[in-house]
Amino acid sequence: MHTLLEFLSITRGIEYIIAVIFLLVFIAFWKLFNTNKTSKDANSKEI
Numbered sequence: 001m002h003t004l005l006e007f008l009s010i011t012r013g014i015e016y017i018i019a020v021i022f023l024l025v026f027i028a029f030w031k032l033f034n035t036n037k038t039s040k041d042a043n044s045k046e047i
Contacts, residue, residue, distance in 0.1 A: 001007050
């Protein structure tokens with residue numbers, strides 16, 4: 001990396017990778033917590 005343009009290009013690429021990883025992890029946790037709530041609600045209705 002000798003120029004500012006190279007630095008900005010690499011930094012922007014890393015930012016996009018971090019953002020995509022964050023979104024995937026967020027969706028995974030969201031689904032995990034929602035499935036636990038729905039299963040608890042279903043169990044309480046059976047009683």
